[in-house]
Amino acid sequence: GENVEQHPSTLSVQEGDSAVIKCTYSDSASNYFPWYKQELGKRPQLIIDIRSNVGEKKDQRIAVTLNKTAKHFSLHITETQPEDSAVYFCAAPYQAGTALIFGKGTTLSVSS
Amino acid sequence: SQTIHQWPATLVQPVGSPLSLECTVEGTSNPNLYWYRQAAGRGLQLLFYSVGIGQISSEVPQNLSASRPQDRQFILSSKKLLLSDSGFYLCAWSALAGGNNEQFFGPGTRLTVL
Numbered sequence: 001g002e003n004v005e006q007h008p009s010t011l012s013v014q015e016g017d018s019a020v021i022k023c024t025y026s027d028s029a030s031n032y033f034p035w036y037k038q039e040l041g042k043r044p045q046l047i048i049d050i051r052s053n054v055g056e057k058k059d060q061r062i063a064v065t066l067n068k069t070a071k072h073f074s075l076h077i078t079e080t081q082p083e084d085s086a087v088y089f090c091a092a093p094y095q096a097g098t099a100l101i102f103g104k105g106t107t108l109s110v111s112s
Numbered sequence: 113s114q115t116i117h118q119w120p121a122t123l124v125q126p127v128g129s130p131l132s133l134e135c136t137v138e139g140t141s142n143p144n145l146y147w148y149r150q151a152a153g154r155g156l157q158l159l160f161y162s163v164g165i166g167q168i169s170s171e172v173p174q175n176l177s178a179s180r181p182q183d184r185q186f187i188l189s190s191k192k193l194l195l196s197d198s199g200f201y202l203c204a205w206s207a208l209a210g211g212n213n214e215q216f217f218g219p220g221t222r223l224t225v226l
Contacts, residue, residue: 093211
């Protein structure tokens with residue numbers, strides 16, 4: 001079955017810096033890779049996702065890259081702001097796409 | 113539009129007591145439904161998922177169970193709670209296969225077992 005590893009577990013940056021979070025997966029058949037953001041005490045929400053037919057996807061300050069050969073994908077946040085502070089989760093398909101398996105999360109702290 | 117509800121929002125229960133958490137979805141039919149647990153400072157652990165009424169898949173051996181008595185209702189239960197059952201329980205739904213499409217999370221239930 002699918003296994004998702006995420007690192008780092010914590011990341012502290014200064015406002016305006018870039019942040020990168022990386023995930024690896026084990027099932028070469030996986031073809032959908034979402035990223036969720038969870039603010040303190042709130043529910044996780046999808047911020048960006050990528051499918052295996054593309055290598056990169058951008059949405060304003062957020063981008064995700066996918067390397068299917070190496071089986072890893074990354075979240076890139078540029079020009080970080082204090083409101084980017086949250087826990088970020090990557091995920092990959094599980095059980096033939098019926099469910100998702102999540103990474104253990106990265107706590108991002110952006111200081112001003 | 114679709115909405116997902118969970119209740120209660122918070123719960124404090126003694127060890128050995130039973131548990132029932134409810135999740136309902138509005139505005140969609142035949143959703144895929146999921147239960148996750150998030151322990152303090154931990155990731156999202158998939159507990160159960162359901163692709164239809166009465167169809168439950170369990171991911172982690174534990175003293176919890178799930179049921180789906182109606183199309184848009186998902187219930188998480190326990191006969192006897194353990195201290196390790198404390199955590200933030202999140203229900204989620206997806207319109208299509210949740211492993212290949214966006215999942216929408218409910219507001220969660222914060223459970224403390226004393």
